[in-house]
Amino acid sequence: MEGDIPIELQQKIDALERRNKLLEEGLHQAERLRQMCDQSAQELKATKALLIHQGEVLEARVQERTQLLLAAQEDLVRKEKLALLGQVADTVGHELRNPLGVMNNAVYFLQAVLADADASVKEYLGIIKDEIAEAERIVSDLLDAVRTKPPQPEDVTLAGLLQQTLRKCNVPPSITVHLDIPTTLPAIRVDPAQMHQVFWNLITNGVEAMPQGGTLDIQAHEDPVDKTVTVCIKDNGGGIAPEHLGKLFQPLFTTKVRRVGLGLVVVKNLTQANGGRVGVENMPGKGCAFTVTLLTAADS
Ligand SMILES: Nc1ncnc2c1ncn2[C@@H]1O[C@H](COP(=O)(O)OP(=O)(O)O)[C@@H](O)[C@H]1O
Ligand SMILES: [Mg+2]
Incomplete structure (x- = not known):
């Protein structure tokens, strides 16, 4: 088919x-x-x-x-x-x-x-x-x-306290101190003798960091919200070697020949005992700044 x-x-x-x-x-x-x-x-x-x-x-x-x-x-x-x-x-x-x-x-x-x-x-x-x-x-x-002895707090002015401390510090003529504390700052409530020791140690460290001379700036400002006043002590010495930063507040840590390395331990202990805190801002090769923040007096 x-x-x-x-x-x-x-x-x-x-x-x-x-x-x-x-x-x-x-x-x-x-x-x-x-x-x-x-x-x-x-x-x-x-x-x-x-x-x-x-x-x-x-x-x-x-x-x-x-x-x-x-x-x-x-x-x-x-x-x-x-x-x-x-x-x-x-x-x-x-x-x-x-x-x-x-x-x-x-x-x-x-x-x-x-x-x-x-x-x-x-x-x-x-x-x-x-x-x-x-x-x-x-x-x-x-x-x-x-x-650290218990602090005996009083209402004091920062400017008065720092001027008194500076008079006791041995600042050589090669170092210029700029003290700039606004007169409008509120009073602080601290043990004056203890804070004097704190500032003495920080100023002395700043001076010792500038053996060839330099400038020590001491400034302060208020934080009205936190009700604190911060003092900044700044030198233009060599600053702190980064590997030393972690040891600063350890007892007996020193890089100096004739020192014992207790100053910053005292600074930290006394500041904390007075209700404050310590800070450090390091600028290697250019200097460093230590800050101390303290509470203002209750009625200021
Ligand atoms: N302003 C500063 N500039 C550079 N280094 C500093 C400064 N302050 C402190 N230091 C360093 O911290 C170390 C410890 O300081 P401190 O506790 O006061 O002891 P000391 O002054 O007896 O050495 C110093 O030896 C130094 O190395
Ligand atoms: Mg010291």
């Missing part, structure tokens, strides 16, 4: 169609496999990124914990040193105060009776007096560093 396809041909066509179908299925599966492959690659990439991120988070956490541990260890060392100093200070400090007092009186007496002595005698008596004062200061620092 016309149009009839011979049987062998029909069988070939069927076979080809089956193969074609199989091929199409194969292609389809290949496409699905490719898609799965793409998806897996993306998931792998995301997992890798997550792993890297988690690794970084972990690393940061380890670093943070290490810092905390180091800080805790340093704090422990500081406390151990203070405890040890406490024992030494109690015995040696008190024992030294008496002979120093007696020596001071003796020099005072000699200066009075030798009023007509020649210049070199007077000079040596002056040296002895200065060195006794220095020794007394070290003993006071030692005692204050380990045992």
